[in-house]
Amino acid sequence: MSTMKVEIVTPEAALWAGDATALVARSSDGDFTILPQHTPTVGDIVPGIVRVHTDQGELAFAVHGGYFQVGPDDHEGVTRATVLAGVAEKTTEIDVARAQAAKEQAEADLASARSDAGDHAAQHLAESALERAELRLRAASK
Amino acid sequence: MAGGQERILRRRIKSVQATRKITKAMELIAASQISRSQARIIANRPYRHGMQRIVIEAALGDPAAAKKLLAVPEKVDAAIVLVVTGDRGLSGAYNSSVMRAGERMVNELRSQGTTVRLFAVGKKAAGFFRFRGMEVEQSFVGFADRPNFSDARLIAGVIAAPFIDGEAQQVLLVSTRFHSAGSQSVHTEQLLPLSMPDVIVDDTPKPLKGYTEFEPEVEQLLMQLAPRALESEIFSALLEGAASFHTSQQRAMAAATENADELGLTLTRIMNRARQDSITTEIMEIVSGAEALRSGK
Numbered sequence: 001m002s003t004m005k006v007e008i009v010t011p012e013a014a015l016w017a018g019d020a021t022a023l024v025a026r027s028s029d030g031d032f033t034i035l036p037q038h039t040p041t042v043g044d045i046v047p048g049i050v051r052v053h054t055d056q057g058e059l060a061f062a063v064h065g066g067y068f069q070v071g072p073d074d075h076e077g078v079t080r081a082t083v084l085a086g087v088a089e090k091t092t093e094i095d096v097a098r099a100q101a102a103k104e105q106a107e108a109d110l111a112s113a114r115s116d117a118g119d120h121a122a123q124h125l126a127e128s129a130l131e132r133a134e135l136r137l138r139a140a141s142k
Numbered sequence: 143m144a145g146g147q148e149r150i151l152r153r154r155i156k157s158v159q160a161t162r163k164i165t166k167a168m169e170l171i172a173a174s175q176i177s178r179s180q181a182r183i184i185a186n187r188p189y190r191h192g193m194q195r196i197v198i199e200a201a202l203g204d205p206a207a208a209k210k211l212l213a214v215p216e217k218v219d220a221a222i223v224l225v226v227t228g229d230r231g232l233s234g235a236y237n238s239s240v241m242r243a244g245e246r247m248v249n250e251l252r253s254q255g256t257t258v259r260l261f262a263v264g265k266k267a268a269g270f271f272r273f274r275g276m277e278v279e280q281s282f283v284g285f286a287d288r289p290n291f292s293d294a295r296l297i298a299g300v301i302a303a304p305f306i307d308g309e310a311q312q313v314l315l316v317s318t319r320f321h322s323a324g325s326q327s328v329h330t331e332q333l334l335p336l337s338m339p340d341v342i343v344d345d346t347p348k349p350l351k352g353y354t355e356f357e358p359e360v361e362q363l364l365m366q367l368a369p370r371a372l373e374s375e376i377f378s379a380l381l382e383g384a385a386s387f388h389t390s391q392q393r394a395m396a397a398a399t400e401n402a403d404e405l406g407l408t409l410t411r412i413m414n415r416a417r418q419d420s421i422t423t424e425i426m427e428i429v430s431g432a433e434a435l436r437s438g439k
Contacts, residue, residue: 007188007192009188009189009192010189010291011186011189011190011291011294011373011374011377012182012185012186012291013185014185014188014189027357027358028357028358029357029358032357039354039355040199040354040355041354041355041356041357042196042199042200042203042354042355042356042357042363043355043356043357043358043363044357044358044363044366067193067196067367067370069192069195069196069199071199071354082188082192082195084189084192084193084196086291086295086370086373087291
């Protein structure tokens, strides 16, 4: 079965790179799957779980929003798919206890930010923290 | 009395040695930080280049929409300048060379009739610019040594807001670029409108030829992409600034340690001579006293 090169990249580090048979994610237009020889594409990825199918099995990543690019690699005939995410992690490396604690903290922050009307920045921060914690918990439980 | 001078010298030697201990420790700490911050620059590279590739790709996909975001503005009424410095001093010329470049730029912009709004990373900038009659609107402090991506995100949000609202037509960055452990230089670049990354090294990101699909539509994608690309550029500037800071501090502290060594040596020599002088004087006094006693017998 043909493969393509897949990279999951964050600003702090390249999270994963290797050969894969398929990449499954969701953009703002809906779910999509990238297979080898996919036409060159650029798009966004909404927060969710990105799955990479390899010969050794399936890998899952919690991606907190980002972009992807599919195009030909330097090597002839090889497809390269790059996922760029501000924050992302391997689902197997998620610390469930920490995510749970973060969720509760974010909920408390959100409640106080809401009662403290007008503090939109704090509310926004708490909301995105809550979203991240929930995604982590969702990703880890699967 | 000669003994008094000796005591003063001994005290000075002690203080020089104590200072040397501090500078040596700072040198070692900075040296250990260099490799770490260098590793972070390298780890950031795939993301940065990937982001630049996507921007190029999207810009080529819709040149008309890209023009708004990428073209150099014809008339700049107000500009935002972000100066990236360190939180701490004792780092040679690192802070001052960035700030001086920033000052030059602000003066140049003002002479063209542009209103300048100044933002800074690092504690040092606010005082420097206030002294020169330029107010720093906001200083971002506390992370210049070890910047996180969320820090870059915060800065990007603050400095992009006036640009998005149309209050400013240009966002400029003055920072230190880390080329290698031996070479860093102060660099000025335009953050917004996004400058098309002209040199993208090795990683092959030549624009892909042919037809590229976009999800969502390219114009919408570009609008979303611009803040992300800005964050990425700011983050890399922060990382390179941190690495340059540590390199510069290591070099400055190595020089300071060497100076302390030299000063200690000189002072020890002077002290020894002073001690010898006082001993000679004492012997002379004793001998001449004895002589006087004997001749008086």
